[in-house]
Amino acid sequence: MARLPRQVKLFGAVSLLNDFASEMIYPLLPALVTGVLGAGPQALGALDGAADFAAAFVKLGAGRLADRPASRGRLVVLGYAVAVLVRPVIAFAAAAWQVIGLRVVDRLGKGLRTPPRDALIADVTPSPLRGRAFGLQRGLDHAGAVLGPLVAWWLLASGTANVRRVIALSIVPGVLVLVLAVWAVRDGQGRTETDEVGRPSPSRPASVRRRPPLALIAISLFYLLRMPDTLLILRSQQLGVSVAVVTLLWAALHVVRSTSSFLGGAWTDRLGAERTMWIGWVCYALLAAGMAYAHTTLQAWGLFLALGVVAGLTESPERALVARAAGARQGSGFGAYHGLTG
Numbered sequence: 001m002a003r004l005p006r007q008v009k010l011f012g013a014v015s016l017l018n019d020f021a022s023e024m025i026y027p028l029l030p031a032l033v034t035g036v037l038g039a040g041p042q043a044l045g046a047l048d049g050a051a052d053f054a055a056a057f058v059k060l061g062a063g064r065l066a067d068r069p070a071s072r073g074r075l076v077v078l079g080y081a082v083a084v085l086v087r088p089v090i091a092f093a094a095a096a097w098q099v100i101g102l103r104v105v106d107r108l109g110k111g112l113r114t115p116p117r118d119a120l121i122a123d124v125t126p127s128p129l130r131g132r133a134f135g136l137q138r139g140l141d142h143a144g145a146v147l148g149p150l151v152a153w154w155l156l157a158s159g160t161a162n163v164r165r166v167i168a169l170s171i172v173p174g175v176l177v178l179v180l181a182v183w184a185v186r187d188g189q190g191r192t193e194t195d196e197v198g199r200p201s202p203s204r205p206a207s208v209r210r211r212p213p214l215a216l217i218a219i220s221l222f223y224l225l226r227m228p229d230t231l232l233i234l235r236s237q238q239l240g241v242s243v244a245v246v247t248l249l250w251a252a253l254h255v256v257r258s259t260s261s262f263l264g265g266a267w268t269d270r271l272g273a274e275r276t277m278w279i280g281w282v283c284y285a286l287l288a289a290g291m292a293y294a295h296t297t298l299q300a301w302g303l304f305l306a307l308g309v310v311a312g313l314t315e316s317p318e319r320a321l322v323a324r325a326a327g328a329r330q331g332s333g334f335g336a337y338h339g340l341t342g
Contacts, residue, residue, distance in 0.1 A: 003129060003132075004125065004129060004132060004133055004136060005124045005125055005133075007120065007121070007124045007184050008121055008124065008125055008133045008136060008137065009136070010180055010183055010184035011117060011120070011121055011137055011184050012136045012137050012139075012140040012141075013140065013180050014080070014177055014180045014181050014184060015137050015138075015140050015141040015144065016140040016141065016143055016144040016147075017144060017173045017174075017176050017177045017180065018080065018083070018084075018141075018144065018173075018174075018177045019141050019142070019143075019144030019145045019148060020144040020145075020147050020148040020151070020173045021083075021084070021087060021148065021170040021171075021172075021173040021174045021177065022083070022087070022106075022144075022145075022148065022170075023144065023145045023146075023147075023148030023149050023152075024148040024149070024151060024152045024166060024167070024169070024170050024173075025087055025090065025148075025152075025166075025167050025170055027149050027152065028152060028163050028166060028167060029044070029047065029090075029099065029103070030044055031163055032090070032093070032099065032163050032164070032167070033047065033096050033099055035163075036163060036164070037093070037094075037095060037096050037099070039095075039096035043096040043097075043099075043100065046100055047096075047099065047100045047103050050100055050103075050104050051100075051103045051104050051106070051107040052107065054104045054107050054108050054111065055107035055108065055110050055111040056111070056338075056339045056340075057111070057339070058108050058111025058112055059111040059114060059115055059335050059338040059339040060335050060336065060339040061111075061335070062075055062079075062111055062112045062113075062114070062115050062116060062331075062335055063115035063116075063331045063332045063333070063334055063335010063336060063338070063339070064331060064332050064335060065116075065331065066115050066116035066119050066330070066331025066332075066334070066335065067328075067329050067330070067331040067332050068331070069123070071116070071331075072116035072117075072119055072120050072185070072331070073116075073120070073185030073186070074185075075112050075113060075115075075116040076112075076113045076116050076117050076120065076181060076184075076185050077113075077178070077181050077182055077185055078109075078112055078113070079109045079110065079111070079112030079113025079114070079116075079117075080109065080113055080177055080178055080181045081109070081178060082105060082106070082108060082109030082112065083106050083109035083110065083113075083174075084171070084174035084175070084177055084178055085174075086102050086105045086106050086109070087102075087106055087167070087170050087171075087174065088167065088168045088169075088170050088171040088174070089102055090102045090103070090106075090167050091164040091165070091167035091168035092164075092168075111338075111339075114334070114338050115331055115334040115335035115337075115338055116331060116334075118134075118319060118322075118323070118330075118334040118338075119323075119330035119331045119333075119334050120184075120185065121133055121134065121137060122319075122323035122330055122334075123330065127324070128269055129269060130268070130269070130319075130320040130323055130324075131264070131265040131266065131267070131268025131269040131273065131276075131316050131317060131320045132262075132265040132266060132268075132269055132316075133265070134265055134268075134315070134316040134319040134320055135261050135262045135263070135264055135265015135266065135268070135315075135316040136261075136262065136265065138257075138258075138261035138264075138265075138312070138315045138316060138319075139258045139259070139261035139262045139265075139312075140258070141258075141261075142254045142255075142257045142258035142261060142312070143254075143258045145254040145258075146251050146254045146255055146258065149250075149251055150251065152166050155169070214325070215274075215321045215322060215324075215325040216322060216325065216333065216336055216337055216340070219277075219318050219321070219322070219337065219340075219341065220340040220341065222281055223340065223341040226284070226288075227288050227291075232288075232291065232304060232307065233246055233249070233250075235291050235292075235294075235300070236249060236300040236301075236304055239294055239295070239296065239297055239299065239300035240296070240297035240300065241297055241300055241301070249301065249304060252305060252308075253304065253305065253308040254308075256305050256308040256309050256312065257308045257309070257311055257312035257315075258312065259309075259312070260308070260309040260310075260311075260312030260313050261312040261313075261315055261316060263312075263313060264276060264280070264312055264313035264314065264315060264316040264317060265316040267313065267316075267317070268316050268317040268320050273317040273318075273320040273321040273324070274317070274321065276313065276314070276316075276317040277314055277317040277318060277321065279313075280310050280311075280313040280314035280317070281314065283310045283313075284307060284310045284311070284314070287303055287306050287307050287310060288307065290303050291303050291304075291307075318337070318341075319334075319337070322334060322337045
């Protein structure tokens, strides 16, 4: 980690704090929408569907804008600012449609910042260290996804705050997110790989440059065929994991994903992105099939967490491969990657 550029470490801290704030809120949205505001489950479906669609759509556009290095810093800061300012306002919503609208705006911020952030990380990191760089960012992101729900649970369980107040308190880590994001982009505009990714080859036809990299096509197909986490959770419940314990299972998933993300980054730099990614994909397919043949709660826990380990292993090589395949079009490459994989 000591060899990684300072900007990479700053973006890791930004990801940790941002997911801390985001995951303080997300598990409480069902209670707010159905309990406090009295809406039905259809509102929850509309919330997730609209938010995910908005984020995916914006990622594609933000990726194209991020092909211009000078635009990346502004997009990153704007994306984080939108989320930081909008999330606490959810606490004051008086109707379910307001929560849905604010959540959509929150995810629009995610769509704006994610492709240019990853392009910046790829820019400032030498190719042999990109696996570790993305491993650090993903590992700290998952660490924040563990800490946020735990702090929210403590605030609620201790009687310190109700649901609305917990959501409003997300502004505290949010302010730190903005400060660190501005610091990171001010230091992270330059490239370290000027010839390799700094400019397109003049002899390469534009039609070829616009063709989607095979790596991106393969990754997109995998995510298209991959079993959603919600179905894995449902299968775990069928095997005896109670609804209350599902929250602990979800927190444990992020613990193992955080740990394995660091390992996946190191493997990417040592074994190569393709080999690490294919090892992870094959293991994922075998473990997902194993869920169909599991019979006990213990098996459900073991397989679910093992799937988390494998998912963490593949995140870093996927990003490193996209960075290499995209060449000078880092923004478009990461925009397509995040737009197609969620």
